[in-house]
Amino acid sequence: xxxxxxxxxxxxxxxxxxxxxxxxxxxxxxxxxxxxxxxxxxxxxxxxxxxxxxxxxxxxxxxxxxxxxxxxxxxxxxxxxxxxxxxxxxxxxxxxxxxxxxxxxxxxxxxxxxxxxxxxxxxxxxxxxxxxxxxxxxxxxxxxxxxxxxxxxxxxxxxxxxxxxxxxxxxxxxxxxxxxxxxxxxxxxxxxxxxxxx
Numbered sequence: 001x002x003x004x005x006x007x008x009x010x011x012x013x014x015x016x017x018x019x020x021x022x023x024x025x026x027x028x029x030x031x032x033x034x035x036x037x038x039x040x041x042x043x044x045x046x047x048x049x050x051x052x053x054x055x056x057x058x059x060x061x062x063x064x065x066x067x068x069x070x071x072x073x074x075x076x077x078x079x080x081x082x083x084x085x086x087x088x089x090x091x092x093x094x095x096x097x098x099x100x101x102x103x104x105x106x107x108x109x110x111x112x113x114x115x116x117x118x119x120x121x122x123x124x125x126x127x128x129x130x131x132x133x134x135x136x137x138x139x140x141x142x143x144x145x146x147x148x149x150x151x152x153x154x155x156x157x158x159x160x161x162x163x164x165x166x167x168x169x170x171x172x173x174x175x176x177x178x179x180x181x182x183x184x185x186x187x188x189x190x191x192x193x194x195x196x197x198x
Contacts, residue, residue, distance in 0.1 A: 050085070050123065050168045058123035058166055058184075062156055065131055069198055071159050077187070080106065080165025084183040091181045092171020098181070107161070107189030109152045114179030122168040126182035130156050143193040154197035158190025 055076065063073040087101050087108070098110050111126035119125055130152035137150045155161070166184045173179060190197065 050081075050166070054121045054123040054168070055081075055166055057121065058127040059164065061124065061127045061131060062164065065134070066157060069157060071157060071198060072162065074162060074164045074186075077163035077165045080163055080185040080187060081167050082165070084108070084165050084185040085167035085169065088167050088169035088181040088183045089171075091183075092169050096172065096174030104185070105189065106185045106187050107155050107158075107191055108186065109155055109184045111182040112173070112179055113182075114173060114177040119180055122180040122182050123166045123184075126166075126168075126184070127156070130184075137197070139196055139198075141194055141196050142191050151191055155186055155190050157197045158186070159198060160188050161186045161190045163187050 059074065059076050066073055083101075083104065083106070091097070091099060098112050100108060100110060109126070109130050111122075111129060113119055113122060113125065133150045133153035134157070136148050137153055140148075140150070142151070142154060164184055164186050166182065168180050168182045170178070170180050
């Protein structure tokens with residue numbers, strides 16, 4: 001259960017500008033995709049707002065907080081990034097609002113931001129938003145009415161989850177606002193009803 005000091009430590013961790021190196025499986029496994037793997041944005045389609053530096057920092061934020069709770073680190077998975085990007089593009093092009101994918105065995109966190117220009121680091125800002133929910137986490141079980149708004153945080157921190165893929169796509173909301181959709185996909189999925197994250 002989180003105490004006041006842990007909450008303060010989490011908030012301090014989220015404010016840090018200097019991020020420690022991410023967890024790497026081995027020297028032959030790329031932690032992030034190369035820029036040439038990114039699709040060319042089309043003027044007619046939602047544009048890819050994901051960049052390797054943004055992904056690396058978002059992964060590092062996940063792992064810094066996981067490490068502080070003695071939870072194994074996540075590794076980056078390009079095969080999770082692909083469906084995350086596809087869903088973000090679908091939201092941007094066809095839905096125009098945040099909505100969870102119904103047909104996936106993966107767990108996901110979703111985020112939208114608009115106004116003030118397009119963010120330079122949407123994946124980092126989405127991750128900060130999800131991790132900031134930790135201030136309300138007190139060890140409640142998933143599905144408990146007392147859980148409140150902590151589901152993004154508990155998925156980020158789920159101990160059995162080992163891989164993440166993240167994508168950001170610029171698009172337009174249903175009310176015409178230009179912004180960025182960020183989707184993170186996790187495997188194995190967490191947030192099992194009746195269980196605690198830690």
